[in-house]
Amino acid sequence: MTAVDVVAVPAKRVPWHRYAGMAAVAALLIAYPLVVKTSFLQTIGVLALTMAIASTGWNILGGYAGQISFGHAVFFGTGMYGTTLLVSDGWSPWLTMLPIALLAAGLGVLIGLPTFRLRGHYFSIATLAIGMMVMSILPNIPALGATDGLSVPLLDNGFWNITFSLRDKTEYYYTALGLFAVATVAAWLFLRGKIGSYLEAIRDDDLAAAAVGVPVRRYKLYAVAMSAGLTSIAGSYHVMVVLFVDPSSSSDLSLSTAIALIAVVGGAGSMWGPLLGAWLVIALQEYTRTYLSTTGRTIDLMLFGALIILVAVVDPRGLVNLIKRGYRRFARRS
Amino acid sequence: MFKRVSATRRKGRTLAVVAVSAMLAVSGCSSPDASGPDSDVTEIRIGTPLPLSGPNAPLGKDALQGAQLAADILNKGLPGLKLPLANDKGLPNLNHAKFKIVPADTQGKPENGASAVNHLVNDENVHVLAGALESGVTKTAAQQAERLAVPFVTSISSSPALTQQGLKWFFRTGPTDVTYAQSFFGLLDEQKKKNLPADKIAVLYMNNTFGTDASKVAKSLADSNNKTIVADVPFDPAATDLTSQLQQVRAAEPDALFVVAYPPTATLFINATQQLDYVPPAVMAFGAGFIDAGFIKSAGDGLEGMSRRVAWSEDLGNRNPAAKAVSDEYKKRYDAPLTENSARVFTTIMALAQAINNARSVDPDQIRAALTALDIPGRDTIMPWDGIKFDDQHQNTGARAVVEQRLDGAWKVVYPKDVAAQEIVWPASDAR
C-alpha cells in the first residue's frame, strides 16, 4: 500500500488578531513576576509553567494523536530521577535534559510497542496500569533511593546550575518561561505538516486512516517519543526547583491525572490548551490547599471538583475554546 | 454534535472565570509585613506544617491541637499548672508577646513539605517552624528551612537520618527510632533473663520512608544485640489485606513482631490477626497507627496484649501533676485523649517559648543559639524524659521512650522497670 502524498497546503495568511492574542499572552506571562511578589503566587507561576511543559508533551499524544495516557508521570519521573542522578555525578543540569529526554522517548516507544495495539479505553487503562506498576516497583530499587528517594545536591547559585535564591522566585520563573517557549516551539515544529495531519487523522478515526495508507503504528510511536521527551524535560526542570525526588512525588497516579487533566481542561488539541489549563488547575490546587485546607473542613476539594466539572460541562473542548467563543462574540458585537 | 449553548451555560462560564479571578485577587492582596526591631514584637508566629488532609489527617489534627493548647496556655495561662512560662501570659522577656500557631497542610506528601515551609516563611512571616509528622515530609521541609535559614524543630518524626544530615537549622526534641527500638530490645533482654525465648524477631512494615527506616534500625540493633531477624515483610501502604503477609510472619515462628503501620493498615493488621487467630508472643508497634485514638477504639479487644513504644504515656502522665493537668485540659477542650504525638508537640512549643525567652529576640540566629544552649530538666516538662538538651547533631539527648501494653482496655507501662506499672504479659495471647 503506498502512502498518500500529502498535498502542500498553501500557507494562509495568519489573521492579525491571532498574533495580537499571542503577544498579549506573552506580555502577561512576562509581566507576572514583576507584579506579584508573594512566595505563594510565585510558586504557582513556576509550577504552572513546569506543568504546562509536561502537558504540552502529553498533548501531542493525547490531544493530537488521540491516545489518552494516564501514565505520563513515568516520563516526568524519568526526567526527575535521571537529572538527579546525573547532577549528583557532576553534570550541569541543562546538559542532562536532552540525554534524559531521549531515554524517556525510548521508554515511550518501549511502552507504545505493545500497548498501541489497544484502542480507546483499553489503551488508557493500560497506561494507568503501567504508571502504577512503575510507582509500585520504585520503592524497591535501592539505586534510585528506594523509599527515601534522592536529593539533588545544592549547587552554587547561577543560571548554569539552575539554582537560584529561594526568597524571590523570579529567576526560576523566567527560566521556566523560557523553557516553556522552547518546548512549545518544538512541539509546534513537530506537529507542522505531515506529522500533524497524520496524527489528527489517527485521532479522528484510526481505522479509516490506516485504510487510506497512513502508517498508523509508526506515527503513534513518533508521537509518544516526542511526547515523552517533552514531559521528561519538564521533570528535569522540576527536580531542580524542588531538589528532591521520591516514588510518590514523581510517579503518583495523581500526577499522571493532573498532567492529562491540565491539557484537557485547557483544551486538548490546541497549543495554548496546556498553558491555560496549567494556570487554572495549579492556581486552584495551590490556593485550595494553602488557604482552605487548614481547617480540615475541605471546602478546597469541593471547590476544585465543582470547578473542574463546570469547565467540562460549559465547554467540553476546554478553556481555549471558551475564550475563542467569547472573543468571537465580542468581535461580532463591536 | 455540540449542543447550542444555553443562556444558563453562558452564565456558568462567566461565573467560573469571575470566581477564579476573585480568588486569585484575594490571595494576591496579602502583602508581607516588614519585621521591625524586637522591641516592637507583639506576636511570635510559629509555623506548623502538618498533614491536615489525606490518610494521616487525624494524626495531624491531634498534633496541631497539641500546639494550639501550648500556645493558648502560654498566652492566657492555666491556673494550677506548674510549668515554666505557663502562667506568664506571654513572654516576659519580650514585652509579653503572644504566640500564634500558623498551620499549613502538607497532605502527608514530601513534595508539599517544601512548599508549605516556603509559604509559611515567605508569605506568613513565621519566626520558627515546628513539624512535620511524617519523616519523609520532615526531610524535605527541613531542607527548605535550611535554605531559608529558619529554625525548624521536629517532635514526632523519628527517622534517625534526619539529624544525621548535618543540618544547622534543624532540631529534634523527640526520640529517634534508635531510642525507640532500644526500649523494645531492652524489654526483650528482660524476658531472656527469665529464660523466655526472645531471640527471633519478625518485622512487618510499610514500604515507605518511615517503615523502611524503622526496619533498618531494627535490623542493625538486632545485629548488635545478638538477635535474628527471621522474617522481613514489607507491604504496600495502600494494601487492602494483610493476611498473606501475617502468614509469612507466622511461618517464621518469631518470638516478637515489630509492626510499623499507619492507621489504615493498622486496622488491616488487626483483621488479619483475628482471621488467622494468631498473635506472636509479643507484638511491638512503632507508634503511628497505634497512637491514633480512632484506630484504638475500633480495634477494641483485638488490641489486647499488643504493645507500643511511646515517648509519653497517659499512665505515667497521671503520676505527674503537670502532665495530668495538661492531659485533662486537652481532653476537656478537644474531647479526645492527649497522645504521645500531641504531648510531644506541646512540649516542643513550650521549649521553643523558653528558647525565645532566653534569646530575648525573634532574630533567627539568636533563636538558634538559644536552642543550642537550651537545657530544660525533665521535671519542667510533661514528658517522662531526662530533659531537653541538644547534642551537636541537634538531637535531644534527654528523650526517652517507654513501652506500654494494652491490658483490659487501657495502656499500662511495662518497661523500663523503674517506671513500669507491671510486668509485661508474655505471651500476648495470655491477655486476650
Added chain:
Amino acid sequence: MIDFLQALTNGAFIGAVFALAAVGLTLVFGVTNMINFAHGDLIMVAMYVGFVCWSLAGLDPLVAIPIAAVTLALVAVLVYAGIIRPVLGSSQLAQMVVTFGLLTFLRGVVQFAFTATPRRIDDPLVSRIRVVVGGVAVTGPQLVSAAGALLATVALAWFVHRTETGRALQAVGEDAAGASLMGINANRMYGLAWALAGVSTGVAGALLINSFGIDPLAGAAFGIMSFIAVALGGFGSVLGAALAGLLLGMVQGVVGLYFSGYTLTAALGIYLLVLIVRPQGLRGSR
C-alpha cells in the same frame, strides 16, 4: 500447602470485592461507552451511608444493604442527569474530566461532613463468625462479601441478558441511534445503567464496612482495582469483570505470601500480560 490455600482463599475473597466493584462499572461502560472515574468514590459514599445508618439508628451493616443500594441508585441517577448527560455527546476527554471532578468533589463533601477521621462499625453481626475448613480460616465479612458479589454478578448478568429491558440496554450500548429508531429511549437506558451501577456500589459499600475502616479515601484502592478488572475482563462484559476481579485478588493474595512488597506490581503485571496476549480482555468482544 495450607498456607498457600489460605492465601489463595483470602485473595479470592478480596477478589470478590473487586468483582463486585467492577460489575457496575463495566455495565455503565457497556451502555454509555464512558469510564466513570468516580466509581470507587461512589462505593466510599455507600460506606458512609452504612455508617450513618449504624451511628444514627444502630442498624447493622447487613440491614443497611438495601438502604445503601437505594440511596446510591438515587445518587447515581442524579449524577447522570446533572453532569453526565450534558457531556454525553462530547469527547471522551470531557467525560473523563467530569468524572474526575466528581471524584474530587465527592471526597471533599464527605470530608467536609465527616472530617477525615476514619470511622468504624463496632462489632458488626457478621464479624463474630469465623469458619475453619481444612486448616483455612474464613471470616464472616469475607463470606458475606463473596455472597454479595456472587449475587450481584448473577443478578446483573441475568438482568442484562435475560430480560427485555436488559436487551434494550445492550441495544443502546451497541448502537444508540439504531436503538432509538426502534423506539428505545436511549436517555432512559443510560439513566437505568447508572442506577444499576449505583445499586452495585451501594451493596459493595455496605458489605465493605464489615471489615474496613471508613474514610474519604477508602474508595481509592477499590476504584483503581475496579478499572483494572473491567479492562482485564473486557469492557462491557459483566462476567469478564467478575472473573477478572477474582483473578486480581487471588494474585495479590498468593504473591503477598512470598514477595510481600510486590502485591500490586504482580496484579498489574498479570493484567498487562493478559492484555498483550489478548487485547480485548478475557471476555471482551472484537
